[in-house]
Amino acid sequence: MAIGYLGPEGTFTHAAARELRPGADLVALTTQAQAIALVEDGSIEGAVVPVDNTVNGVVLPTWDALLGTTASRIVADTLVPVTFNAYALTGDVVPEVVVSHPHALAQCARYVSSLGVPSRAASSTAEACASLAPGEVAIAAPVCAELYPVATIATKVEDGAGAITQFGVVSRDDVRPTTDRWTTVFAALPERNAPGSLAALLTPLASLGCNLENIVARPLRGSVDYVFLLFVTDLDQDREASALDSLRAQCSGLSVLGRLAAAKHSRPDGASGIPARLAPVRS
Template sequence: MKVAYLGPNGSFTHAVASKSFSRDELVPMANITEVIKVYEEGSVDYAIVPVENSIEGSVHETLDYLFHRSDITAVAEIIQPIKQQLLAADKNRPIEKILSHPQAIAQGKQYIKMHYPHATIETTASTAYAARYVAEHPEQALAAIAPLQAASTYHLEVVAKNIQEIDENYTRFWVLGKQAPELDLTKETAKMTLALTLPDNLPGALYKALSVFAWRSIDLTKIESRPLKTVLGEYFFIIDLLVSEEKLITYALEELKTVGITTKILGNYQVYHL
């Protein structure tokens, strides 16, 4: 089987892909839109994309694409804890400059301040790019903040492990596909993600939509409004539900339809933990 993922080699998505589809052919793509497109065209069987990080929030490139332009749904979710490593070409050499994505730099700020107060900080477009740059310039006094996966991909040494400040940092990844894959990972709950478009202005309609779930005791684990990209102030809503009885949700969706609320299922999936 072929599985597309958000590359490059050494990215967090790469770590998820290689742990959950270890016997399959993995195809790195340059950005999220390309990952979804290559799946849409039928060139791969599954596609893995990030959907939410606990610190950065939702990955809108994923959610917006699935809402606006695609009938593809998530068939599995994989939760990965995010751990940042300080990597260098030679761990015994001094470090004068530290490179990484702004978010990873923010996560390692206290560690850097304590151990490398005089290092210059340079932001890069991704953690994997920072790791590759450090690997390509071994003669310079550089280090990168990046995932562990990047150490093996770019033959870097780990100077310090798990330097992130907040331990509760995880990313949700979605596996897009036609049917649920059998993954050899720890199983958690089953969930469903819906996009709701309300017929008119918010207060009444959103309240009604939530009441449809509330009185059936269907647990919401997330709600987020997203601009519809038509007029300023027009939103659609992304809602995550815990699926205990699927029949109850079917009834809820039917009731939403009768009151004029449009629903689109973005995902119906088993949640796994890495």
């Protein structure tokens, strides 16, 4: 059966799909919601989707789509280095608009600002090249120079070296990583919306020696309540089971959305990334 990915050809997701499922029949799809829905109903065997990015954080459309399923989860993942070039239909373009995926625009903010023109969001970096119009500048992966009739007008336009995007394979199979340790992503709905309810979720995890790498709150439609995505690291099968037991005691709803084995590292350029207003005060 086919493996879906966010197309068209030339996206970073396409590159990740070729790495994660070499030799598979790859099918270009439009959105994470579409790809994950096709996995859920059995139309395709799996789908490769972005899950996290070192510049823009977790990819919310992926996790929101997973929250709408009952059987699908992330079963494998990989890290793809991200670098961008700028393209136009002709090399002598006078820029009027810069177009790319919102995450790419964020990762190339200085270059985008230097053009001094409005930006337009595209569904993917490759789609930015595929739909390029006169006067537009697309920001996309280097491979797009081979796949689309565009001229390269600048290379390595990202703000800093070392950015990576984490991609995962969504499947209906419940497969654990082959590594000794991994990150489990829990979707947790507290029993009640009350002071201390979130602390009640997290305190038992700390007592188990689990590290909470990230927490993301997603609002419930038509409610003032939230579901929390808990990225809990350094787990194995036994520690994950213990974490599930501790969370279940505090939740009205609990599910595993996926397991991530690839280890992210700090950027090699030495930039701390600490926002200016949070930087240590020097006396």
